[in-house]
Amino acid sequence: MFTGLIEDLGTLRRFARSGDSGRITVATAIPMEQIVMGESIAVNGVCLTVVAFGDGSFTADVSPESLGRTNLGQLNTGARVNLERALRLSDRLGGHLVSGHVDALGVIAERRQDQNAVRFTIEMPPSQMRYLVEKGSVAVDGISLTVNAVTDSSFAVAVIPHSLARTTLQWCEAGSRVNIETDILGKYVERLLRPAGALPGKPDLTLDFLAKNGFL
Structure with a gap:
């Protein structure tokens, strides 16, 4: 979970593609001693997991879902990216709750x-x-x-x-x-207010629904 307050402007150092997925390496001013293997870092708002770090950069895998739904797949080497580490429970919530799952x-x-x-x-x-x-x-x-x-x-x-x-x-x-x-x-x-069986994105409150449930 993140808060939407950017910590650093990173630079895309390397983007290795493999089919519909990939692995990115991002140079950052975030101190390496503060990064932990397996932690989450949001890159342009996309929650990614650190799989390696050192020499002023970290590496993360990018899934086919993330490549297809976000702008990460359109970035070239040298591109600047917004970086934010995951929210700690002791932090102030200066922005709002951000999951890192792009819609x-x-x-x-x-x-x-x-x-x-x-x-x-x-x-x-x-x-x-x-x-x-x-x-x-x-x-x-x-x-x-x-x-x-x-x-x-x-x-x-x-x-x-x-x-x-x-x-x-x-x-x-x-x-x-x-x-x-x-x-x-x-x-x-x-989701909580959606009637059972209703599809996401479809109008749920209809005259037919109100009649069937005794409101009309």
Whole structure:
């Protein structure tokens, strides 16, 4: 579990592909003595397991699921990536609860200056928009951000100078693809309220359902 506060901007040192999976090595300023074999590190918001470390870098395997659902598979050697180590129970929850399990790839539709902040409008599959609410939280490439506006197919966030300078968003422009993780609490609430047998993403509260259950 993570909190969406980026610790370091790492650099992709090596990406060894093997079929639909791969192994990445990331250079980082995180002290090697603080890294533990098998620990979780979020790379652009993707939870990965450390399988080796040393010489100022760590290595992690990337599954076919992660390559297919995230922007990790589109990165080239030298690319910068957002890094965050797993949350400790004693830490302050400065962002929001982030699992490191990316829901979808978003595409930046617009980047514009908005006084002291940069406002990004990001398009996302409509099936995921149900989990976003205005003033709620969303993770964009692992960065905890507040949702400022929501439509049927996009949402907007404002990024302050501090966050922009310390994350990969400083290099993102219209057309850039970013990893999106919606609020995990919303998914659990939807699952608990879903009638038995109902399919995810389908309208559950219908006139037929209300009639069958004695509400009409």
